[in-house]
Amino acid sequence: MRDGELDLSFVxxxxxxxxxxxxxxxxxxxxxxxxxxxxxxGAVPAASVMLSELAEHPWIVSPARSHFGQAARLACQSAGxxxxxxxxxxxxATAMAMVAAGLGVTLVTDLGLALRPPGVDIVALGDALTxxxxxxxxxxxxxxxxxxxxxxxxxxxxxxxxxxxxxxxP
Numbered sequence: 001m002r003d004g005e006l007d008l009s010f011v012x013x014x015x016x017x018x019x020x021x022x023x024x025x026x027x028x029x030x031x032x033x034x035x036x037x038x039x040x041x042g043a044v045p046a047a048s049v050m051l052s053e054l055a056e057h058p059w060i061v062s063p064a065r066s067h068f069g070q071a072a073r074l075a076c077q078s079a080g081x082x083x084x085x086x087x088x089x090x091x092x093a094t095a096m097a098m099v100a101a102g103l104g105v106t107l108v109t110d111l112g113l114a115l116r117p118p119g120v121d122i123v124a125l126g127d128a129l130t131x132x133x134x135x136x137x138x139x140x141x142x143x144x145x146x147x148x149x150x151x152x153x154x155x156x157x158x159x160x161x162x163x164x165x166x167x168x169x170p
Contacts, residue, residue: 001025001138008137008150014071015130016078027134028151031163033110035075035129038099041119048124051079058086058104060095068131072107075129096120110163133158 001009002024011027013019014035021027037049044053055076061083062069069088076083086104089095092112099106100119108115109131113122135151 001136004138007144008135008147011134011136012067013132013134014067015128015132016074017067017071019067024139025136026139027136028155029132029134030151030154031133031158031161033131033133033163035107035109035125035131036113037105037123037125038096038108038112038116039105039121039123040099040102041121043105044121044123046123048126050126051076052081054105055079055081055083057084059083060087060089060098060104060106061085062090062095063088066090068107071129071131075107075127079127111161133163 001007002022010030011019037044037051037054039049039054039057043057059072059076061072064070064073073083087095087098089098092106092108093115095106096108096112096115097117098104100117107129108122116122135154137147
């Protein structure tokens with residue numbers, strides 16, 4: 001985007017691990033998602049859980065080089081433990097299939113809930129963690145008439161999925 005090859009891009013921030021922001025870019029928040037624990041069915045009997053209560057479980061997380069992987073690790077560390085990572089996977093569908101197989105626990109976002117297979121319980125986190133999805137664009141692009149239309153169309157699609165853009169940028 002900085003070199004003019006792209007007009008806009010999706011950007012994802014986590015409440016505990018926001019991206020470094022370039023002053024030559026602006027952003028429009030599209031949606032704010034909650035993050036949940038995905039656990040094997042019956043593993044957590046309560047409707048919510050603190051991350052520290054999952055410290056003894058094996059974990060399935062994104063690689064450390066990914067933004068989601070870093071956010072998950074930081075969330076566990078903030079909860080007072082270093083997760084025992086048995087498996088690293090790059091997307092939520094595979095992670096939840098592994099949870100269903102009893103291989104560990106993982107974190108999943110609102111959008112990922114549609115990928116939940118049988119055998120996985122979704123449990124609210126007592127330690128709130130959110131993911132903000134935004135469209136980033138160069139400040140010079142903001143004058144293009146199509147940009148507000150694209151932003152509004154993407155926000156509408158997010159709202160139809162039950163995701164709101166009303167939370168502040170982390």
